[in-house]
Amino acid sequence: MVTQRIPTSEPTIRVGIILPEDEQTHLDINLLDPTKYQLVAHTRTIELDSTSTITRVEINNDGLLVTGANVDEVFPSKFTIQRKKQTEDQIPKNLIQIHPIVAGRSFHWRKIVTAELPGNIEFNVRNGFLMVIDEVPLEQYLMCVATSEMSAACPTTFIETQTIVARSWFLAKAEQKHSDLGIDVCNDDCCQRYQGAGNLTDHSVEGTKSTYGQVLMYDGEICDARYSKSCGGMTEGFENVWKGESVPYLSSIPDMPAEYKSDDLSLSDENKARDWIMSNPEAYCSPRYVPERQLKKYLGSVDEECSYYRWSLEYSQREITDLINHKLSLNARSILGFIPERRGASARLIELGIRYIDLKNQEGVHHLRSEYEIRQVLHPQFLYSSALVVIPEKVQAGIPGRFKFAGAGWGHGVGMCQIGALGMAQMGHSTNDILTHYYPGSSLNKIYS
Numbered sequence: 329m330v331t332q333r334i335p336t337s338e339p340t341i342r343v344g345i346i347l348p349e350d351e352q353t354h355l356d357i358n359l360l361d362p363t364k365y366q367l368v369a370h371t372r373t374i375e376l377d378s379t380s381t382i383t384r385v386e387i388n389n390d391g392l393l394v395t396g397a398n399v400d401e402v403f404p405s406k407f408t409i410q411r412k413k414q415t416e417d418q419i420p421k422n423l424i425q426i427h428p429i430v431a432g433r434s435f436h437w438r439k440i441v442t443a444e445l446p447g448n449i450e451f452n453v454r455n456g457f458l459m460v461i462d463e464v465p466l467e468q469y470l471m472c473v474a475t476s477e478m479s480a481a482c483p484t485t486f487i488e489t490q491t492i493v494a495r496s497w498f499l500a501k502a503e504q505k506h507s508d509l510g511i512d513v514c515n516d517d518c519c520q521r522y523q524g525a526g527n528l529t530d531h532s533v534e535g536t537k538s539t540y541g542q543v544l545m546y547d548g549e550i551c552d553a554r555y556s557k558s559c560g561g562m563t564e565g566f567e568n569v570w571k572g573e574s575v576p577y578l579s580s581i582p583d584m585p586a587e588y589k590s591d592d593l594s595l596s597d598e599n600k601a602r603d604w605i606m607s608n609p610e611a612y613c614s615p616r617y618v619p620e621r622q623l624k625k626y627l628g629s630v631d632e633e634c635s636y637y638r639w640s641l642e643y644s645q646r647e648i649t650d651l652i653n654h655k656l657s658l659n660a661r662s663i664l665g666f667i668p669e670r671r672g673a674s675a676r677l678i679e680l681g682i683r684y685i686d687l688k689n690q691e692g693v694h695h696l697r698s699e700y701e702i703r704q705v706l707h708p709q710f711l712y713s714s715a716l717v718v719i720p721e722k723v724q725a726g727i728p729g730r731f732k733f734a735g736a737g738w739g740h741g742v743g744m745c746q747i748g749a750l751g752m753a754q755m756g757h758s759t760n761d762i763l764t765h766y767y768p769g770s771s772l773n774k775i776y777s
């Protein structure tokens with residue numbers, strides 16, 4: 329295990345905005361105030377102003393072609409749009425608009441957005457495609473994350489909570505998904521959603537500033553504070569979603585007020601899991617605390633409008649067979665059914681058997697062995713959650729004509745439940761109450777000021 333470094337002052341971080349996997353070859357740029365910037369490459373520096381600015385970057389044979397008003401240059405490999413004066417601004421200003429940017433890379437909510445970015449922007453070429461990196465002070469990054477993950481309309485308590493959690497997750501650096509690309513994080517749900525400063529409001533900025541430098545700690549280390557959209561009423565244990573030992577502050581907890589908690593919530597039991605998913609327990613993330621019609625206002629602008637707490641989905645026999653054959657390179661003629669083999673503490677499936685007959689009419693079972701794999705295989709993009717019950721319908725000669733999926737929650741369910749935290753904030757719980765509810769045993773510490 330890597331020993332954690334705890335920073336004593338605010339770090340500047342590198343966020344991947346466009347990655348080689350986006351296979352992007354050009355982008356449009358709009359500098360809201362060009363006089364504030366200069367273009368710096370290995371070979372030279374170009375001062376920008378109101379008459380000379382850049383509007384487009386594209387890959388050409390010799391490197392990066394940069395064009396705009398009175399600018400037409402090719403840089404061999406890399407250049408940066410730098411702020412002339414590295415001011416001590418605490419709030420993102422003089423933003424750089426970049427379009428197009430992919431949001432929800434490879435998820436079912438994939439969209440193209442425009443980002444308005446603070447910091448310095450580095451452009452380079454990787455594997456023949458564009459790579460764009462935002463070098464930004466951590467606190468400005470966090471301001472943007474809070475209003476990209478959820479909307480600025482959320483109560484202050486929620487924004488503070490989300491910011492402390494995002495700061496802790498970032499500084500714990502437990503995941504490091506992109507170290508090969510020379511960045512700390514990407515801009516997307518794979519790490520934390522970061523769409524720039526376009527959605528900031530005074531109120532959301534305040535929520536970040538009031539928690540400056542605060543992190544959750546456990547046993548002398550910054551907590552790897554995982555979170556997801558909706559737990560479905562019970563959070564999941566770390567060890568059921570990721571490989572490794574259980575983590576004390578990421579253990580499963582019922583996401584509800586004490587009066588509703590019962591001792592009977594052992595949801596790894598198949599019958600109990602089924603009853604749980606098919607019912608509507610009064611959890612903080614349930615419509616009782618956050619009515620569905622309010623969610624639109626509170627969710628980030630790229631989230632789909634739909635049911636997060638309890639959802640359903642249907643596939644015809646043809647659709648599910650095609651989907652599974654495609655995802656698993658299987659040769660199934662028909663899918664006969666699904667065997668729940670192991671569930672985690674939140675009723676999320678962590679092992680699932682798929683019964684099928686192949687083209688030679690031989691029966692087989694294919695085993696999916698993780699929450700991630702189950703979500704990856706059972707949806708054309710990515711299934712909302714693996715807390716689900718499959719109900720076969722219109723069965724003829726042992727072969728279902730349709731499958732109905734009934735599910736609970738959205739995301740992996742480990743750590744903070746964002747919609748539940750919103751429900752708690754609306755009930756008047758404090759930031760500290762919400763954090764200790766989702767991360768039992770952790771404490772809040774200020775590591776820099």
Ligand SMILES: [Zn+2]
Binds near residue numbers: 506513515516517519
């Ligand atoms: Zn990432």
Ligand SMILES: [Zn+2]
Binds near residue numbers: 561611
């Ligand atoms: Zn929840």
